[in-house]
Amino acid sequence: MKSRTVKVDYMARVEGEGAFAVKIAKGKVVDAKLKIFEPPRFFEALLRGRLYAEAPDITARICGICPVAYQMSSVQAMESAFGVKIDPQVRALRRLLYCGEWIESHALHIYLLHAPDFLGYDDAIRMAKDHPETVTRALQLKKIGNDVMILVGGREIHPINVKVGGFYKIPTKQELFGLVDRLKWARDASLETIRFTASLPLPEFEQDYEFVSLRHPEEYPILDGRLVSNKGLDIPVADYEHHFAEEHVAHSNALHSTIKGRGMYFVGPIARYNLNFARLPATIQAEARSAGLSKECRNPFKGIVVRAVETLYACEEALRLISAYEPPGQAAAAVEPRASIGSGCSEAPRGILYHRYKLDAKGIILDAKIVPPTSQNLKTIESDLRRFVEQDTSLPDDKIRSGCETIIRNYDPCISCATHFLKMDIRRE
């Protein structure tokens, strides 16, 4: 077969910029790469020499969509290093702040970034012309998530109220109750969202993935827990680097992560859902089942449905947290630096986000390691692309292109976090 090339110079509806290339020879896929060409931003290097207290605000700048994830992983790493105990209500407020981020990030991805793929639109603006009520619901839902972040975090993008030990300022009960009516509306909108995603024409596609997420003894995981997988991993966060490795590949400025000895793995909503289904309230389990999900999902295209289920969970959890809220006696626990190493991991909307810091006796950062969820999914995305194209290499280029773009968006990649991202290049020989 004569060789041919198909390109998407900059893929839209992902967070960041990069390229994709697939090479097909004699009807077989011989290469599939995500080329991440944006320059690295060196956050880990610029953290060296900075005070521990600066980490949550510096690392929040890595991402405008999931800054809370960076703040939560960093403060927990510092608190682990210094042996700081957090007031349970401070922890509840952190969880509430994180629910706001899940709501806004999931609403953005479900409706504005991913749904156009399944409904046959080039972008959400064209979709909005035919589905104005759906898109209006999306924007309002996203706004309510942002409003939670504004109240608890001080502002919606790069919140300013988070510190090691707790918060600078804590909200009153009355202030939090002011969110209740809107969160109840968001809960109803999330139910609509589940039904909407369940109605989408989602392709059948499965692989034998290793799913990795946090697992908490009682809660659906957001803030903390042990790291577990469906293939036997069960470790404390502090052991992360004993079991996971990062490697540089020539075609990507974002490092690729692997489980040592096993290779690629899968993080994010589907991993959380599969490994923590029992921790969802029965009512939400029932909604998931009514949307066609069983307690385990192996189809990455159904990630959009799982995100909708998680959005419902985040709304209900936010309402539960507000209902149970009693302002803590202190906004933040005292912090006494010491020479130490601390690690933290939380569930960003896109999956686990690991931070580890080495600190001196004054709390100066000597070394930092940050592993964002998108880096951890890159090998799995490349594997999905290869398998997808192999299913039928005779498809016309535009079908391959749109299918590959949808696969990439299944993972809601945040390339700005992993470094930045998409240009697509299909070669046939």
Next chain:
Amino acid sequence: MGPAPGAGRPSPIRVFGIGNPWRRDDAAGPVTARILRDMHLPGVEVREVSDGGTTILNAWGPSDRVFLIDAAVSGAPAGSIHRIDARAGAIPSDVFPCSTHALGAAEVAEFARALGRLPEVLVVYGVEGCDFEHGEGMTGEVAGACRKAAEEIRREIELLGEGTLPASGNSSLIERGPHA
């Protein structure tokens, strides 16, 4: 289901400067907005937007008068100023840059049109840029054009206050030479 409770807040005139201050000339929107904010115009809310633009769509009501300012890349000389009445018709697709992960002024306006949420007045100003690489600092022509654009918007706002500007008018695309 109905609209979210508390959505939308009435306010007469809103100005949004859209762009990334750390991508050189892409800062034209936020910089122009900053100049306007420093003018302390009564009854005018000025916001810099660098978070992707979707928040703007929830930020105006149907009776608001809105100005959006963004960097433009139409091929005109750097520092040229475009003025487009978004109520009069679709924003030309070749004036504003496309972003992979954010809504620019044109997309915000077209989103609002698709959703039937155009405000009473929606004027889009574009400041032609030429350097969108990483880093702070705009080219001289663009910095000068930001001051000029801010002055033109101030004059429009004054006319709105006097009720002498129609709520919507014919689409216009004004290209001028650099204002270095």
